[in-house]
Amino acid sequence: MGKLPILLLSFLFLSLFCNGQIVKQTIKKCDCSSKIVTDSLITKYIDNGSDKHHRHYSEFQLYLDSLIAICPLAIAYREKAIPFIMGGDYAKAFPLEDKAVELEPKTYTAYRAFLKCIFTKDYFGAITDFEKAQQLTPDGYEMDHTYFFYMGLCNLELKNYTAAEENFQRDISIQTRGDKGNTPHFNSLLYAGILYFEMKNIVKAKEFLLQCLKAYSNSPDANYYLALTYNLEGDINTKRQYLRAAYEAVSNGYLLNETNEAFTYYPHQITLFEVEKEINNGK
């Protein structure tokens, strides 16, 4: 099923974009190494094709399969995997991600690492991929953050605190380029603060979480972990103050501010349940 529409779409495209190179049913292949050709294909089959359809409907896959039939572009495999990642079907998602990495390792190794870190919580696998990505594209970014930010998250979750500390320091240093006047991403500050809270380094935990709140005062997570930090030193009044702020923030719809937060909880992310539980613990 689906082969005929793919062929028809492919045929239509070839006649339009490959300059009529169809002679007596013999299809001369597009030059898939040409950027002009691949850009045109992406515009037609992704921007004006799959992207116009619901990701969980068959038309979405059909456009991408048609594109692959013409030129097996890495981006098409990456796009095909998205609904499977969103739907938790990893056996279908990761062979497609692997294919994208095989075709364009420089572009997609870090993306696969990101998926392992945030979506499937495969922290060892994510670190391995981010290390490869660092070799391929040193000090690169994926989904708004440096590779070291995500490696820091992985090591934080694996309780490799020394490694996580090195990762977050490197993350911040890449962002600020050594200039203290440059402010890092507020979630870099948040996670550095959470790491120091876990390490029971109260001074540094406060320093980073307060810096995070300076940039994002309604961060439920920064307020929550700052409350727990004050709790560590027995300052119950300040703990309550920040827990109340966390409660207000979550109740008013503020969340960990990350593009993919709707799909999955980020490491250490809290919800109203955890805040209320902590408030009730203190009573």
Add this chain to the structure above:
Amino acid sequence: MDTTNNLKSNCDTYNNYYYSLGCKYPKNSTSLLKELQVFLKNKNNRYSGSGYITFHFRIDCEGKPNQKVKVLQTDANYKTYHFDKILVNDLYLFLKTLNEWKIGLAKNGNTYSYLAFITFKIYNGKITNIAP
């Protein structure tokens, strides 16, 4: 596993996923994992294998999960795999204890059913994480 379809007939079956309605389960992975560990301790079973077990199901317009589930299992490298039935069944029984699913309320004020899933990450027979 009783996977009888018990979705209410007056509840639509659009292809909404939890994320389009802001309906992740309202506890984070750490909290759910703690509850799961207590639950499995009471079962007193031994498990093995590494990978992922994912249950797909629908939440109806009243925030109640449909009993009809689809189970997907992979090894740690995301290749199709089969865990012991005891583990799958125990996780399914735990899933049935989750009764705080959000109602799928859209911006237009209508309520919708939605598709949800819960993935258990397993390492050497121990549940190490829960997503999403």
